Amino acid sequence: MMPSSLAAPANGGPRTMRIVATGLLVVMAALYVLSRFMEPRHSGWGFVRAFAEAAMVGGLADWFAVTALFRHPLGLPIPHTAIIPRNKDRIGATLASFLKDNFLTPRVVARRMRRMDVANAAGRFLATPTEGGRLRAGASRLAANVLESLDQDRLGGMVKGAIAGRLRALNAAPLIGQAIAAAMQNKRHLPVMDALIQWGSKVLLRNEATVRAMVSQRSGSILRWTGLDERIGQAVIDGLYKLLDDMATDPDHPLRIKAEEGLAQLAYDLQRDPDMQARVDRIRDELLDNPAIALWIDGLWESARAGMLRAVRDPQAALAGKLGEMLRQLGGTLQQDARLAKTINSFVRRAVVGAVATYGDQIVTLVSETIRGWDARTITGRLENAVGRDLQYIRVNGTVVGGLVGVLIHLIDRAVG
Incomplete structure (x- = not known):
């Protein structure tokens, strides 16, 4: 000394x-x-x-x-x-072998990972934002710099292309059919039918004059001369009002039953009829080819990018709202729920050990070749x-x-x- x-x-x-x-x-x-x-x-x-x-x-x-x-x-x-x-090449090879034998073996990594409580550490980080303030600020600056430095046209094109690709690959017909069938099974379609009947009454009320004019135009001259056309038009209107009123008050009305049968058949065809599924796919593709949908996807990407930039530029503000409250609750749960923590730690341990087993030799080769270079x-x-x-x-x-x-x-x- x-x-x-x-x-x-x-x-x-x-x-x-x-x-x-x-x-x-x-x-x-x-x-x-x-x-x-x-x-x-x-x-x-x-x-x-x-x-x-x-x-x-x-x-x-x-x-x-x-x-x-x-x-x-x-x-x-x-x-x-x-x-x-x-001897730099030999030093590189020796260092790589040392890393492989003493650090990057599944047995060593598994033993070291058993001593780590990743879930509790993540819980403390999420539940107590001040502890990770410096780390969060650094990560926020890095994320903001990365987002701003990327080519927005290329990045936006990739994201929008990925969204459109996922939508085109989506087999929408069975999903729609399953949703309709589930709604009917739980009687959730009834409020929709009631709303449609009420909407029909309102439409008829606003178009009574149109109905009378149509009846008058199709009536003969004798009916118009005698004024019966007006009486017939009013009778048609009254009959339609009564039909709509009966459908609204009677759950077992024949037309309602017919409508439900048609809805059930539609749900079945959407799930099992190839022709119906192909028709839905054509409608889907036509919608995606519509310029309005392209503009909507553009707006969706721009809004998402602007939101991400706002969040990473001011992480404290982003974490002060509902997102922050959710993360803090998650952090508390990770610290208090022993079973969840054990599951997460086990998953992380298996993931790290699996990564070492799969990529350990590649990491060693990277170290050796880097030093050799x-x-x-x-x-x-x-x-x-x-x-x-x-x-x-x-x-x-x-x-x-x-x-x-x-x-x-x-x-x-x-x-x-």
């Missing part, structure tokens, strides 16, 4: 520590020169000289060792130097940035420890002499 007085600041990077280590070596060299001149004047300088001399040897040895990891010291092609650049300068720079600061500490420690060993040897030499 190096003395705390020689330690660099906690935030010192590899470059700072390299300057400290090299500066310490220069100081030891200067101290050695000074002690050589001062030693004849006082024997205590012998200890200083021994410390500085051994410190230079230790510092230079560790400088050579650290430098030899990444490059040739002083640019000289000394054997067994520039170890990392020369780096040039020597890239891998050297990345490793130096990752561990360079600690390696410079080795130089500092070597200088200090070497000096202390030198003092110890000098002390033993004086005692023996």
Whole structure:
């Protein structure tokens, strides 16, 4: 452990520590020169000289060792130097094998996943928004940037094409038939029939004059001369009113029964008649080819995109409404319902283990090929940035420890002499 007085600041990077280590070596060299001149004047300088001399040897040895990891010291092609650049392919393969054997095996992943309570962690995140504020803000910015950076024409075309494709692939006739059959079975069609009868009464009320005119036009001249056409027209209107009134008040009216039989037959044909299903498919395709439907799909996409942008730009506002309340309730449920949490954790564990079993070898190959594709300068720079600061500490420690060993040897030499 190096003395705390020689330690660099906690935030010192590899470059700072390299300057400290090299500066310490220069100081030891200067101290050695000074002690050589001062030693004849006082024997205590012998200890200083021994410390500085051994410190230079230790510092230079560790400088050579650290430098030899990444490059040739002083640019000289000394054997067994520039170890990392020369062996980067082997390092990549070894690292990939290490990942595969120690991390990316189903048995290891399953054992580690058993210790993780994913459901409880997700529940805390959803139930307490403040805990994930920074993560949520970062994710929101990322999502907004992704949405805004994508080509809207291409993305919109893909989404709208997917919507239209799904609608065209939808076999609507059986679904409609099943919905009608289910509605009739539960008597939910009766309010619709009542509404249609009431609508018919209102239409007849607004068009009485039209009915009278039609009867008059089709009556003979004698009927019009005698005024019987008006009486016949009024009788027709009264008869229609009575028919509609009887249908509204009598659930077993013959026309209502006929209408229900026709509705039941329609539900049957929609589910089982190929000709009826083909007719519905043609109607579906004609609707989708209509420019109005295309505009509706365009508006649907634009509204969805605008809503997503509003939500990701201001996640707190989005989570303050019903969506936020739903997510908080879900978070509370995940924390309180042990059975649901167990199911979710089991599902996540199986999914992760399955992904590792399926894609583990591909991940290992990706790591190995990525490192193999780096040039020597890239891998050297990345490793130096990752561990360079600690390696410079080795130089500092070597200088200090070497000096202390030198003092110890000098002390033993004086005692023996």
